[in-house]
Amino acid sequence: MAELTLDGVTKWFEDDGGRIVAVDDARVEIEDGEFLVLVGPSGCGKSTTLRMIAGLETVSDGDIRLGGRTITDEPPTTRDIAMVFQSYALYPHMTVRENMSFGLEESTDMPDDEIRSRVEETAAMMGIEDLLDRKPGELSGGQQQRVALGRAIVRDPEVFLMDEPLSNLDAKLRSQMRTELQRLQEDLGVTTVYVTHDQTEAMTMGDRIAILNDGKLQQVGTPLECYHEPRNVFVAGFIGEPSMNFFDVDLRNGSLVAEEFEYLLSDETLADVEGHDRLVLGIRPEDIELVGEGEGRHDFRTAVDVVEPMGDENNVYLTFADADRAVATDEETETFVATVSGLRSVESGQKVVARIPEEAIHVFDRETGEALHNRKLDRTEVPQPNI
Amino acid sequence: MSSPPASPNPDDHTRRERIEQTIRDADRTRVALYAILLGLVGFYLAPLEAGLMTAFKTTDAFNRTVPFLPPVADGFTFEPWEIAFSEMSNALVNSLLLAVPATVLSAGLGSIAAYGLTTIDWKYQTALVALFVAGIFIPYQAVLVPLSRLYAIVNTQELLSFLWGLPMMHEHYASIINLIVTHVAYGIPITFLLFRSYYQTLSDEMIEAARLDGASVFSIYRNIVLPLSRPIFAVTLIYQFTQIWNDLLFALVILPSGGGAAAPVTIALNSLTGGIVESFNTQMAGAFVAALPTLLVYVLFGEQFAKGVAGET
Structure with a gap:
């Protein structure tokens, strides 16, 4: 050996x-x-x-x-x-x-x-x-x-x-x-x-x-x-199934600004991304929470486009709404995925609020692809690999 | 093996009717097709059949009867076969001494060359492959004069003089050795190509696995490639054996005129014509005697030949 x-x-x-x-x-x-x-x-x-x-x-x-x-x-x-x-x-x-x-x-x-x-x-x-x-x-x-x-x-x-x-x-x-x-x-x-x-x-x-x-x-x-x-x-993007959602965003006034949404960053995260303004926001599907109502700063109004039931979980494809328009006109819209428990019933067309918690987001530089900020982990919860 | 017995049809009527119906319905073109095919079979087999019949007839019977009819009563004889065998027995031995080693050598060397140029990677192999392939297209006629000159200069009989004193050896074997060398050299390009196309179908990963198993280049050939080459060896051996056995041209050019003691069966058959009186029956028997070994080879190895041609491994 x-x-x-x-x-x-x-x-x-x-x-x-x-x-x-x-x-x-x-x-x-x-x-x-x-x-x-x-x-x-x-x-x-x-x-x-x-x-x-x-x-x-x-x-x-x-x-x-x-x-x-x-x-x-x-x-x-x-x-x-x-x-x-x-x-x-x-x-x-x-x-x-x-x-x-x-x-x-x-x-x-x-x-x-x-x-x-x-x-x-x-x-x-x-x-x-x-x-x-x-x-x-x-x-x-x-x-x-x-x-x-x-x-x-x-x-x-x-x-x-x-x-x-x-x-x-x-x-x-x-x-x-x-x-x-x-x-x-x-x-x-x-x-x-x-x-x-x-x-x-x-x-x-x-x-x-x-x-x-x-x-x-x-x-x-x-x-x-x-x-x-x-x-x-x-x-x-390669590791994880379904793979991580990515959004092209620009950093303006302490917020990540995309076409459809604005995502306010905390000072801590801002410190990580300092000096870069063309960014990619990444969030794993299982980290997105779907809630009925919510007006928090990381809550976004979305509409369900497609649901893929896997049994143990559902893959839910979402579009950003002001979504009455998007779904109604069947316009070319970008979707992103959230996974929720398989027992929860979600239907196509339904309006939901997607909560994207800040501790779970990843931020990458759009030019180099390099990770600037990774999700927070409570270290004690990560099981150590058995070597 | 046995085909199912023709089930006795209880209703003979319907059967006959069915047959009649089929015949009525039979496409005229189809009937014509079968007729032509039958005609062709007859056309091609007639000389063979006539030859076989002639070989069993006395000269007298041959002159009196139609060639393709079987011999009758006192017209029947084995004599032509006896003469042909005794006249050609020496030549049969020569041909075997020539064809067997030449076939085995050309197939073996072709296989080794193909392995070296196909399965192993090294520089300049494309150029060498091109040379081998070019060898296939050299016409016999182009090499006849150089060949006769070559064997005029290289005196095999003298070079191998130490051999002829040994038991079972004869000086005329020198000419047979010349023929073997020539046939092997001329056969290698085509056997090389046959083996190469076969070796290209062998799995690369399998050869790589053998290398990782610690096998040397030679060991891979002996333990992996050679055992897997059986079908293509059958093809090559049959092909080469037939080619070499039937060759007349090289024998005429390389052997001393008339063939001498080293004459192979093709030359001996030619000499059977002999004399002023044409003895067709002896010639026919001789032709069959000469063709017998190639027929035997086909019968014995036909199945593997078919497999090899079909590319089965």
């Missing part, structure tokens, strides 16, 4: 004289035994980063270190890293047993009977001991997934790399495997880098998550840090 360090790792592709940067100066230190999730939209460079760690892709600049040893230019063969692929990449002509033994046979001098016992042990742990003599083609997707994981585990590598390993499973199996993977990783204590585009997987599985966009690392932190204290607009 060892810690894995990405030190300014950069990857570019030459393309007709031009240079396309896929990963730009990525710096992360992944502690021994940590579960790091690399998350980002497709094409953000997360898979490229993973493939560089594996050695399947050359590194254009920067260093990768594993337990203090620089492995940047080492071939994948000697890195002692195991990877689980999205397509599982099992060897179709070999039985499950042969699939799992292959890595040990190739990379170690281990005697045959020891390989055999280790394969059987791992297979038992993965619950696939009955499948050992079958070929991948005879297995279901979920079973193949287990074999792929088992093949990685049996080698007892320094690092696990996982490239969207759950994306080919159906939803139910996926959430089941998610838990199982987490438990396995905790038991084995192997440093793991997990790539996904699914923010739910990122939030639920990682000790820490690293959010990538356009080849640049946006933020590295625990899931809750990234959720509550996003470093910029991208992170704020």
Whole structure:
């Protein structure tokens, strides 16, 4: 086991004289035994980063270190890293047993009977001991997934790399495997880098998550840090489902002024945003309260546009009213989302007052996207991530 | 296996009526189509059938009867086959000695070359692939003179003189070695292309998984790629075997004139014509003897051939 360090790792592709940067100066230190999730939209460079760690892709600049040893230019063969692929990449002509033994046979001098016992042990742990003599083609997707994981585990590598390993499973199996993977990783204590585009997987599985966009690392932190204290607009919008509401606002006379509303700031918040006047106001859907009546300075009159019942909660799409006009004329209006309890009945067209509490707002610079002010947290209420 | 027994129709009437109805309804063009197809089948098979019949007839019977009719009574004989076999047995051995190693070598080398140029990434491979592909388009005629010059300069028989003293070795094998080398060299571009298009369909992630498993380039080939190549090997082996077995041109150019002791079956068949009196029955039997191995190969490996062509893995 060892810690894995990405030190300014950069990857570019030459393309007709031009240079396309896929990963730009990525710096992360992944502690021994940590579960790091690399998350980002497709094409953000997360898979490229993973493939560089594996050695399947050359590194254009920067260093990768594993337990203090620089492995940047080492071939994948000697890195002692195991990877689980999205397509599982099992060897179709070999039985499950042969699939799992292959890595040990190739990379170690281990005697045959020891390989055999280790394969059987791992297979038992993965619950696939009955499948050992079958070929991948005879297995279901979920079973193949287990074999792929088992093949990685049996080698007892320094690092696990996982490239969207759950994306080919159906939803139910996926959430089941998610838990199982987490438990396995905790038991084995192997440093793991997990790539996904699914923010739910990122939030639920990682000790820490690293959010990538356009080849640049946006933020590295625990899931809750990234959720509550996003470093910029991208992170704020990417993490969380439904995603954070954003309003373009200008700072005038201590208020955030948008087309439809004015939001008065306290002195404390004002101090944070000082020196910037073109801003973005962000508020998470669950922080918006819908109240029947209200004339407070952070209460806004809105009309319900669409309601999406999820069972446990309702996603309510709201438009700002002076909204008689908007709803009536079916004008092009921007909506924002609030989530309320699923038991509360809200109907389309209904007029409600949306309360946007100041302690829950985020303020970003509109030019740089950088977060200037994040929501207040009562620290004691944030459960510490279990490391 | 067995088709369901034709269910005895209790109502024979309706069945007949149905058939009549079908015939009445049958599209005239459809009838014409089948007629033409049948005609074509007959047209293509007639020479084969006539050849087979001729091979079983005495010369006398051949002169007296229509070629495609079967031999009758005392017109029937195995003699042409016996003559053909005894005349060509040496050539059959030569052809086997030539075709088997040349086929295996050209397929094996084509596979290795395709693996190196498809599955592994390295510089300049595009240029090399282009060269291989260009090799396919070099016409036989263009290489004949250079080839005969080459083997006039490179005297294989002398170079390998240490071999001929060994048991089971003969000096005329030198010519067969020349032929093998030529066929292998000429076959590699096409086998390369067949393997390359197949290897392009192999999953990259699987190869990468093998690399991460610690397998070397050679080990990946031996343990992963080669075992998965079975269907395409069947295609390539059949194709190359047929090509090399049936080749006459290279044999004529490279072997000493007349073929000598090293003559393969194609040349031997040509020599069967011999004498002043044309013995058609012997020639026909000889033709079948010469074609037999390729037929056998198709029968034995046909299923895998079909799989390989269909691109199944």
